[in-house]
Amino acid sequence: MTRTWLLPSHLVEAARTGALDGAEGPRPRRTARDWVVDTCLFLLAAFVGLLAAETSARYNSEAVTLADQIVGALACVALWLRRRWPVGLAVTLSVVSVVAPTAAGALLASLFSVAVRRPFRQVAGIGLLAIAASTVQVFVRPDPETGVPLGIALGVVVVLLVTAWGMLVRSRRRLVEALRDRALRAEAEAELRVEQAQRAAREAIAREMHDVLAHRLTLLSVHAGALEFRPDAPPEQIARAAGVIRDSAHEALQDLREIIGVLRSPGEGAEDRPQPTLATLDTLVAEVRGAGMKVVLDSAVTDPDTVPVATGRTVYRIAQEALTNARKHAPGAEVTVTVRGRPGDGLTVDVRNAAPSGPVTDVPGSGQGLIGLTERATLAGGRLDHGPAPDGGFAVHAWLPWPA
Incomplete structure (x- = not known):
């Protein structure tokens, strides 16, 4: 018997769109939860970008500060594309963050998205690129308040924390998917076992009914046939055949009542007839x-x-x-x-x-x-x-x- 396994709808959709193997492709429509998460990440990236813009305004000219603000705003807006092109967006923001510190918040958000949605090999590559970008940024756009060593250390620690957090979320999601899939498989197997048990019970009852009733009904058929072919038989033979038919019919009814009693629940009047x-x-x-x-x-x-x-x-x-x-x-x-x-x-x-x-x-x-x-x-x-x-x-x- 072929077993048919049922998979969750989100796994079927993920397999269709390539979300589980890292392939780029069309994404399913955003849910209400997706809109909330995307909005929160956008606001968080904008907040980090504002902090970086404030620092840039203290140590750079108005033109450079304005350019930083424009680049940071575009980077935050680009986050709405992270579900469709997470890897490409993370690579682009890593390069942009070298010259525009205001894109750092958007870079961290995109890095988190890559860690959640892509295999470890891609996550490791994007993470190394982000660490390299943060290191080069310290030399291209130094912050006098932190200095070079502390700036490099902070960049490495923040990238590692965001990456680890994203991988943790990915592992938890996969665990939940596996548990849900296992529960559905167990439910399908339980239904299959119940169906097989019911079929076995029906077959056992059918065998018992055949073994019990075939004997009685054959007696009925044989003696009824004898009466049909010998209508001129002596009255004693006719009486004996009629008696056998009557007794066989009575026993057949008793046996049938016994078998049907097996199908009843306890306490429904099933007779305890000796086997x-x-x-x-x-x-x-x-x-x-x-x-x-x-x-x-x-x-x-x-x-x-x-x-x-x-x-x-x-x-x-x-x-x-x-x-x-x-x-x-x-x-x-x-x-x-x-x-x-x-x-x-x-x-x-x-x-x-x-x-x-x-x-x-x-x-x-x-x-x-x-x-x-x-x-x-x-x-x-x-x-x-x-x-x-x-x-x-x-x-x-x-x-x-x-x-x-």
Whole structure:
């Protein structure tokens, strides 16, 4: 059965747009949260740019200060493109910040965006470029208040902090995505397990219904067919056939009620009817004999109650299905049921019938009975073989484990 895994919609969108592998491409539409984050970063970059512009105004001419302010404003506006081109924007702002200190805030914001959205290799390259740009800026546009050594140290520390912060956010986002994906996978697997359990339960009930009802309904069909083809039979035979039909119908209703009771919840009136075991095999043989079938039971198990309940029930079902098939396909033939075994060696059951001696009544069948018996024996840890016998009859042989 093919399993279909469900992925979160944002992962599907990210895979489509290349957001997870670092590829440039069209970005999804901004959400309300994206607008809030972008606005906050814009304001933060503008605040840092104003501080740098104020410092530039104290030590530079009005023309240089005006140029710094214009470049800083353009750099802040360019931040609105960071979601579409984060790498290109970070490289551009790194170069611009060498000559324009007012672009430092926008550079840090773009560097944070790269650390959040791109793999470590790209982040490391952009981070080294930003460190180099801040170092060169100290010499191109020195700040008399900090000096060269402190300016270089501050630039390196700030770039590393922003990069680490962005990588931390990226790791947390990936962790949340992985947990969400795992939860969806677990939910899908749980639904699949429930569906498989329901299917297994339905198949078990269907097998049990076939094994139980096929025997009763075959009796009904055989004797009803006899009444149809022998309307002039003696009254005693007609009365006996009618009695078998009545008893079989009653037992079929009881068995059907028992199986349906399995589907009910506890306390809904399900009957606790005893399940068949090896000890009730004599009752089954007596029942089919009463219906006019020739059956010989040869059981070497002296104490059937010592046989495990599940194993005894499986033997009963195998004998019941084999007798039902013999009645349908070999009417009038003698059937021999042989049971052998002891603890430690296992339990064997053989059901053999000779070739039919008369015409075979057309009794409908699904052809799944022997398949179900084979599966039942396999689930019990045993095996079952069946096929035509050398004398033209049919034989069923099964072995089941019987622990010591």
